[in-house]
Amino acid sequence: MTVTAADARTTRLVVSRRKEGDDPGALRYDTFDVAVGPRTTILDALVAIRRELDPTLTFRHSCFHASCGTCGMRVDGREGLACVTPVPTGDEVVVEPLGNLPVVSDLVVDMDVFYDDFDDAGRPLVRSSEKIPGAAKAEGIDQLERYEDCIECGICLSVCPVAGSDPRYVGPAALAAAWRVVEEPRGLDPGPVVRLMDDEQAAWRCHLAWECTEACPSGVDPAAAIMRLRRSAAAARARRLFSFGGTR
């Protein structure tokens, strides 16, 4: 992003610096003064830092337009996609990695915890994406997967107070994916998914903070999905009771 002299101002980015294995309590921040304009995003500013001030600063990005989900981080304590988060107008802004996920390096978190949640949910609605005949897969990729509107940014996990206190919780994104099986089964049997999510560490663990829905940059609305999943689980239980004559 080009910053013209007419609209330039200087903002100080206070950036979390940590490497895997560092003592989580030993916080370290580096400061960088960056020329920004009214349309400069946090990702633009980070790219400028790496290019001009510190090539060792690490962060993830790919698409630059809120599509790939790789640039999730916290800006002044609020989760968002760095590529569409404007640099705030104040003199200083604090940039930190997502929460509830282990830090690999600086602003890069280990997403294994996020994807493990999908394993806990039985990998619902994980459909190999429509394969283009003859297209070569990138090395190391066995199959391409997407979870509907979810761009797999991990922001909902970062904001979730339950995920922050209980790592066994299945988590908002995986539960939202489970709900999609019920909402639109497309030939799948939703019964096993509903039974799997009818668990105290799954649909019933959510405390209704609705932080995930508020923060999700892709309109997934995980909190509403979890509530609907609960209704489905309760209805399935009632059907089982009825069909077994009240003995379960």
Ligand code: SF4
């Ligand atoms: S549900 Fe929303 S916030 Fe959570 S991973 Fe998917 S896109 Fe990101």
Ligand code: FES
């Ligand atoms: S760089 Fe792809 S979502 Fe931000």
